[in-house]
Amino acid sequence: MKCEYCEKEAVENIYGRYYCENHFVKYFLGKVRSIIDKFGINGRIAVALSGGKDSSACFHSLHKLKLDLLPFYINLGIESYSEICQKKAEELCNSLGYRLHIIDINEYGINLADEKKPCSVCGTAKRYLMNKFAYENNCKYVATGHNLSDVVTFALNNFMNANLMNFRGNRPYLEGKEEYKMVAKIKPLYWLKDKECMLYVYINRLRYAEEECPHAISAPTIQIKEWIHEMEGKKPGIMLNMAKSFWRLEEMIGSKAKLNICRKCGYASYSKICKFCKIRKR
Numbered sequence: 001m002k003c004e005y006c007e008k009e010a011v012e013n014i015y016g017r018y019y020c021e022n023h024f025v026k027y028f029l030g031k032v033r034s035i036i037d038k039f040g041i042n043g044r045i046a047v048a049l050s051g052g053k054d055s056s057a058c059f060h061s062l063h064k065l066k067l068d069l070l071p072f073y074i075n076l077g078i079e080s081y082s083e084i085c086q087k088k089a090e091e092l093c094n095s096l097g098y099r100l101h102i103i104d105i106n107e108y109g110i111n112l113a114d115e116k117k118p119c120s121v122c123g124t125a126k127r128y129l130m131n132k133f134a135y136e137n138n139c140k141y142v143a144t145g146h147n148l149s150d151v152v153t154f155a156l157n158n159f160m161n162a163n164l165m166n167f168r169g170n171r172p173y174l175e176g177k178e179e180y181k182m183v184a185k186i187k188p189l190y191w192l193k194d195k196e197c198m199l200y201v202y203i204n205r206l207r208y209a210e211e212e213c214p215h216a217i218s219a220p221t222i223q224i225k226e227w228i229h230e231m232e233g234k235k236p237g238i239m240l241n242m243a244k245s246f247w248r249l250e251e252m253i254g255s256k257a258k259l260n261i262c263r264k265c266g267y268a269s270y271s272k273i274c275k276f277c278k279i280r281k282r
């Protein structure tokens, strides 16, 4: 099949249109650009690199769009997995001319190997440390590599568990709150599927870790994601529609939880002491 926009061989079919490598990259960057423009993103962005394909694609695309970036990696101390991921993130940063900032979770007295629910502790620690890093380094935004497949999976998982209180993070932009030391969050890959992020990384020959976190291998969300992709294969476009619906729903639900300032660390919290400080105390 030929590309719709030139004479070259097509490498991907997106919603019925065929794209060659060059035009696919243009399409990809256009989707990232649409988020940047829609929300008027302008200022320094702390980019959360996990070493995986999505955050690598996110970082590379923001770099191509010439935004002001500060990449960082949180070393979670998970056996060899964390070391491999750090190395890949470092290689990517070096190849693009950046210095990678490293945050070590052990310095906060947290050891995931001692935790009964490592994924939950890890999630809290990552969210907290991402915001803290961005805030302390005068960044206006934190960018993560969450893509369309992640957003839809996360929202459906909350639906399946009747967990509407947790129904947040379904939007590409979450504004910051200076008084709570909360930096704005952006998801530049919001309109792009897993498969498209993989193709972007492949075409640009980006360094990334293929390893999965040993704690996440049996996560129920893996099956939900497979199921969504199967449905998308039968009816292209449903993921996009689901994301739009979840985005709208989140706006309608709003957040009823009252925000406080953590008495220990001074960052935002839904109770007197934030979840991160509670974990550290334990």
Ligand code: AMP
Pocket: 047, 048, 049, 050, 054, 055, 072, 073, 074, 075, 076, 126, 143, 144, 145, 146
């Ligand atoms: P996950 O929570 O593993 O699904 O990752 C979602 C996004 O969070 C990634 O695309 C990264 O942007 C960010 N992230 C995950 N793990 C790390 C890490 N160890 N250090 C920095 N950012 C991370």
Ligand code: FES
Pocket: 076, 118, 119, 122, 123, 213, 214, 215, 216
């Ligand atoms: Fe957090 Fe696996 S990456 S527990």
Ligand code: ZN
Pocket: 003, 004, 005, 006, 007, 008, 019, 020, 021, 022, 023
């Ligand atoms: Zn083309």
Ligand code: ZN
Pocket: 262, 263, 264, 265, 266, 267, 269, 273, 274, 275, 276, 277
């Ligand atoms: Zn705290």
